[in-house]
Amino acid sequence: MNTKGSPAISRRRFLGDGAGLGLAAAAFPAVVPSRAFGAVDRVRVGFIGVRNQGTNNLKAFLGRRDAQVAGLCDVDRDVLAGASSLVAERAGSSCPTHHDYRELLDRPDIDAVLITTPDHWHALPTVHACQAGKDVYCEKPLSLTVAEGRAMADAARTHDRVVxxxxQQRSSPEFRRAAEAVRNGRIGTVQEIVVGLPGVNFEGPAVADEAPPAALDYPFWLGPAPSRPYNPKQVHYNFRFFWPYSGGQMTNWGAHHLDIVQWALGRDESGPTGVEFVDAAFHPQGWYEVPTTSEVVYSYDDGITVRCRQGKGDPNGIRFAGSGGTIFVSRGKLRSEPGDLLDGPDGPDAVRLEESPDHHQNWIDCIKERRRPICDVEVGHRSATVCHLGNIAARLGRSIRWDPSREAIPGDEDASAMLSRPYREPWSLDA
Known part of the structure; x- marks a missing residue:
């Protein structure tokens, strides 16, 4: 990771500075709160990012008996005000709000944080939360780069945090059943896997840059990303279609479906050994930066290939094809050929994958029991890595090799340089 040291900032200046200046990670105490979780304790959760999916995550925690919405944070004061009103309406009382996530992490009454920010703001809050002794739920894709994901996983292990x-597809029964069937050989020898991803849903045309709205702290929204003028079609949902902030549908839907592929192949802490570039097309007028369509083929060391087609009209989901049958799975859909293939039978040594009926609840349970969740940070890092590798091949327009044990692209300086990105001063990732 290309990192740069952040200047020392006093706590008084930190709390009074609204411009989002960086604070060295060492400023956070690397200690675990003494509070122990018992059967009747409520996990006190702070929410970092409360727009769109952040609102959905917030709603999922309002009314839970074993978790409490204890703090809100967003760099858009209008969004923050809306979330605060929602909490007051649903919970019957308000909770503290923050502009700067570091204020939230500095509170001793916060046990855990749920991060729903643009992708370029996943790594820093996660690493800092681990250093501050907080457990973390971080939205997918886990990271913006492979190097960030490794730093996040290492921080979780170093500070013994539940991340x-x-x-959430890992907590949906149709995906577990499909992955379990593949793991137990019900489709015979796996021959090919096809992942269909949707096209770019950017609503054009592009618009000119303009002054940011007064409610949004745009410099803080940019954070470690390169400095760019504000553009209303490059923030909020559309951030995912611009390279400084995200990786398009490959890291949006791909982070879901390729995660299930990794699960079904038993590669949760590994990955493919190569990515074959097939094609990639970009918007002719440059409305956005990520591919409009793309196709890459991942190869694993056992000969299994995964063809990932984005924006080409394939069903949004995963098709597992083997010598003894096929399985197609998507959200709310699970079908096989032959039709009884999903029902087994399996022998006494059959693989039984973890069951989780509720992704948020799984996190809360694991916090209280101090065990790893169903989509642990290492798992999320490896799945996001598959997505990042596909984007690297698409951006370079050529195939690449991958060493999953070393997490390296051997013999390719240009591709290797894309495994990390420099941070804009004064932000730094102290892994």
Whole structure:
């Protein structure tokens, strides 16, 4: 990771500075709160990012008996005000609000944080939360780069934190059943896997840059990303279609479906050994930066290939094809050929994958029991890595090799340089 040291900032200046200046990670105490969780304790959760999916995550915690919405944070004061009103309406009382996530992490009454920010703001709050002794739920894709993901996983292990990745398909029964069937050989020898991803849903045309709205702290929204003028079609949902902030549908839907592929292949802490570039097309007028369509083929060391087609009209989901049958799975859909293939039978040594009926609840349970969640940070990192590798091949327009044990692209300086990105001063990732 290309990192740069952040200047020392006093706590008084930190709390009074609204411009979002960086604070060295060492400023956070690397200690675990003494509070122990018992059967009747409520996990006190702070929410970092409360727009769109952040609102959905917030709603999922209002009314839970074993978790409490204890703090809200957003760099848009209008969004923050709306979330605060929602909490007051649903919970019957308000909770503290913050502009700067570091204020939230500095509170001793916060046990855990749920991060629903643009992708370029996943790594820093996660690493800082681990250093501050907080457990973390971070939305998918876990990271913006491979190097960030490794730093996040290492921080979780170093500080013994429970870090859940928001790849909630792991907690949906249709995906577990499909992955379990593949793991137990019900489709015979796996021959090919096809992942269909939707096209870019950017609503054009592009618009000119303009002054940011007064409610949004745009410099803080940019954070470690390169400095760019504000553009209303490059923030909020559309951030995912611009390279400084995200990776398009490959890291949006791909983070879901390729995660299930990794699960079904038993590669939760590994990955493919190569990415074959097939094609990639970009918007002719440059409305956005990520591919409009793309196709890459991942190869694993056992000969299994995964064809990932984005924006080409394929069903949004995963098709597992083997010598003994096929399985197609998507949200709310699970079908097989032959039709009884999903029902087994399996022998006494059959693989039984973890069951989780509720992704958020799984995180809370694991916090209280101090165990790893169903989509642990290492799992989320490896799945996001598959997505990042596909984007690297698409951006370079050529195939690449991958060493999953070393997490390196051997013999390719240009591709290797894309495994990390420099941070804009004064932000730094102290891994």
């Amino acid at each position: 859940q990745t928001g790849s």
